[in-house]
Amino acid sequence: MHHKEIVSAGKAVTAARKALIMIHGRGGSAEDILSLANYLNVKDYALIAPQATGNTWYPYSFMAPPAQNEPWLSSALDVLNETVNEIIAGGISRNNIYFLGFSQGACLTLEFVTRNAARYGGVAAFTGGLIGDRIYQENYKGTFDGTPVFIGTSNPDPHVPVERVKATEKVLGEAGADITVNIYNNMGHTISQDEINLANKLIFI
Template sequence: MRLLPMFSSPLTAALVAVFFFFLAVLLQRRGLPSSSFLRPSSDPMAARTFILWLHGLGDSGPANEPIRTFFSAPEFKLSKWSFPSAPHSSVSCNYGAVMPSWFDIYEIPVTSESPKNESDVLKAVQNVDNGVNPENIFVCGFSQGGALTLASVLLYPRTLGGGAVFSGWVSLNSSIIERISPEAKKTPILWSHGMADRTVLFEAGQAGPPFLEQVGMSCEFKAYPNVGHSITTEELLHLQSWIKARLKSSS
């Protein structure tokens, strides 16, 4: 997988819009009207979570659906999942080859000094649907999807259950901090990164917690020795525990 934190028009509108679209629209398609989703229930087995998973460059949503099998705890029995696929577009770092991509990629590896372009992201965020109750909604993403996850969580105007970044990077400049809402700053972040990652360098992941500290957000950073640009079973099992803890604290 090849990726870089440079958003380009017109793909960026699809980038962040995917997040809001699947919160506001797919909930209804799956029989979960936004007006009633995640209302308190006396049934402890009732679905309390909606998990949106954003894949990496060149991947697809369906290919990532087996991830849900790692969430075997009773709390996830009736959880709703969404695995959207990125649109097909030309990717610069792959010599213009057309493939699933949330936004264009110019070079690899991604470092802590890689350039950022957030103007189109901010334009897309202006169209956010504030009608969805975000409690116990978790946004997760790997690699390019991890960068999208972080940007979406920061720019969403309300508090989400949590955001989980796997092998991602900070795609926004520090100037964005003043535009992050007080509610968004309450969303907890889990950041997992392999120390042997040669696509999104470990240093790019390490830059995440200091950035979030400036924002005033809580971030749990997990480093995985000898792990490259991939997701391990250990990471997914920890994600399950992390989400369960958030559910307990919000119930």
């Protein structure tokens, strides 16, 4: 189970109007993902990066049956829920809370916001999709009410099949997200400058 550990940067939650929750990938760290903020239009944001216990949010592929990733998956989702509630308690409204994730962190980000669909500030998911051996539609409720969402991914990607990205796009679109998906041929498992540019144009505006 995860022990909630938060690394912060940017403005204090109590002094900021917007907050960005940044979710690192497998083997990464909160500090790693926070460094990405240097390339984003987020200088006035509170930057909040949870750290996964053991540097991984769940043990197996995001395409595994969810039960195989328990109790870590539920614990990771709980960490995000607690983080959102603490930001709101600090005075930032839900529609000014933004999310960003890479790889395993992008999958966790998309799973969390879709299970808790609401009008958020925006979501940037660099190489990710909804979690599970299939789409578990029964887990998803609420409406995004026009929340801008950007997903970028490579075709192919060694961890995230393009088919799952497209299925994720459909679920979020039907839930009311203003979703943009860009698929890059042979980009590799990384974050490209074009993805950064699009995130700044579509999400962090």
